[in-house]
Amino acid sequence: LMDATMFGIGIFDPNTERINFSGVMESGKILDDYFYTLQNGDRPAIWCFTNQKEYVINCFTDEFVKQNKITDVNILKEARTESVIYVPVTQNDKKIGVITVQSYQPNVYTDYHLQLLKSIAVYAAIAIDNASLYSNMEQRVAERTVEVTKQKELLEKNFNDVKLSAQIAKDIASSFTVETIVGEVYDNVKSVINAESFGIGILDPETQSLRFDGFIEKDEKLPLFEFSLKDKNRHEVLCFKNQQEIIINDNKIDFNKYIKQLKEPLDMNAPDSQVFLPLFTKEKKIGVLTAQSFKKNAFQEYELNILKNIALSVATALDNLSFYQDLELKVEERTGEVHKQKMLIEEKNKDITDSIKYAKIIQQTIAPNIDDFNRNFTDSFILYKPKDIVSGDFYWFEHFGETTVFAAADCTGHGVPGAFMSLICNEIMDKVITEQKVHDPAKALTLIDERLVRLIKKSSEATANDGMEIALCTYEKRYKIISFAGAHRPLLLIRDKQIIEYKPNIFSIGGNTATIKNFEMVEIKVKSGDVVYLLTDGYLDQFGGEKGKKFMIKNFKELVLTISDKPMKEQKVILDETFEEWRGTTRQVDDVCVIGVRI
DSSP, rough: OOOOOOEEEEETTTTTTTEEEOOOOTTTEEOOOOOTTTTOOHHHHHHHHHTOOOOOOOOHIIIIIIITOOOOOOOTTTTTEEEEEEEEEEEEEEEEEEEEEEEESOOOOOOOHHHHHHHHHHHHHHHHHHHHHTTTTTHHHHHHHHHHHHHHHHHHHHHHHHHHHHHHHHHHTTSSSSHHHHHHHHHHTTTSSOEEEEEEEEEETTTEEEEESOOTTTTEEEOOEEEEOOOOTTTTHHHHTTTOOOSSSOHHHHHTTSSSTTOOOOOSSSSSEEEEEEOOOOOOOEEEEEEESSTTTOOOOOHHHHHHHHHHHHHHHHHHHHHHHHHHHHHHHHHHHHHHHHHHHHHHHHHHHHHHHHHHHHHHHHSSSSGGGGSSSSSSEEEEEEESSSOSSSEEEETTTTEEEEEEEESSSSSSHHHHHHHHHHHIIIIIIISSSSOOHHHHHHHHHHHHHHHHHTTOOOOOOOOOEEEEEETTTTTTTEEEEEEEEOOOEEEEEEEEOOOOBSOOOOOSSSSOOOOEEEEEOOOOOOOOEOOSTTTOOOEEETTTTOOOHHHHHHHHHHHHOOHHHHHOOOOHHHHHHHTTTSSOOOOEEEEEEEE
16 A cells, blocks of 8 residues: 555553554564653654654655754664654554554655555554453453444455555556546445545636536536636635635535525535545646535545545546646657657768768778788788778888888777878878888887877867877888887787787877977897787777676787787688677777788
8 A cells, every 4th residue: 555664563651651662564574672762752753642643754864863963863763764654543542652654765655645544543553452452351352242343344444445545546547538537436436435426627727717527426427517716606616726625514504604605505406415625736736526415414534534535646647647648749749840850860960971981982092902012921911990980090001112111000089080180190101101201110200290290289179189109110021120110009029929019109199299209119020920910909999708898908919829820811800700709799999900911
């Protein structure tokens, strides 16, 4: 029936003047016994018992701990709970104790749950009182038999009524019309209440009236009718405007009990007993619920409690219904807008994609022909995998007789920004290495850096990170010498099943800082069978594997060491397949460029 993370009953002991809690359940487990003395007047349990009033807290931390400036909340049994209800347990004016239900979540309990717990408190009081009586059962069994039987029947009736309220709330929660809600409630309620007429009036903001759709009288649905909010002689209007419960037990006598100006009943044939209850939520007034009977005094406390619980459930259902109806209208409006926006975005996206694809063609046109790379090497490969359509990584090579200058470069960013930077860097390398014929890698990097820094400084939006990382080599086939200089990118050499890593310089090409850069060159005497690898960081930084980690240089070294004897084209396939297997369903995080050559 409700969230009862913690539930317990405290029994008052007059000898010790304390309330003892035994068998309290929290999350399915029985807690150790504990008690509060009447001197603990600030305790919710003691306050509830002493004042004989229900105690409701919807946010324990804010409403109790902070307001009472309690610093050691661990001493509170309910410190882990946020929503709390305490109800006094009494029987025939005898104070027995308190009953409590609590939840870890704030704002869980409504008036509906309070009414349920008050009903349960009645049952608990009877049961506890019976338990004390049974200690002297032999003396009183005869006189109690009749009383217990009546109480048992009342308990069963009350329990069935609680189940009925819960069932009604469940049935109407999924209803999508007022007429359906009226029918569902009437079908359930007529079995326990003598209500020949039943209906729900909903506020129509446009006409400022209460509309009764699906009103039922003697099992027949009446045509829709409505009452203007200006009609001051209608009990329905008075109930709605003043949010007031109206209870009439004899219409011919009580007709002017609430509306003094009435001289006679509006309808002499109207039902004798009439109940009008306001329907509302925290945010707004919704309407009116009415139950009526042609029998006088048909609605007493028992029937009224059932109707009040039903009114709470109906108000919630109607509020949800209003929300869903507004939502459907908004969804229809938004669907049209979204469809138009989708068409516009698709059109713009196509234009952008077409432009990027054309930029790819330009980038491919500028890049050297991979098939021409192998001229001065026994065997070679270039693995090139852009993250997007265009790439910030690029490979560069040029042959000067038996000398080949080649590089693997990684420009700032990827996609379109990286591609623009790669075109700029490619052009600068052409001017320095090809046109100026600077084949010394260290000198070439220095000149490339100077040109790129000057270019970047022209832009006010440039950052210190704009630039390029590169591994640049010059291979002189006649002398079997590789000259290497790197900016953050290394060279790997495999010889006789051993791998050697030649470290790069620790600064990159470009940027808009005034840092002095001295690029150093390494001269490597190579021999036939040696295998050399240049690579950007895209392969190493790819997330994947069983634990979603980066591939890292260590794994790359182990991989190329195991495949270095294989033909270079086969190595390219293995590197590509290993990358994809490692990546799995994870997106590619960066552009990839790996160059491998066999001397």
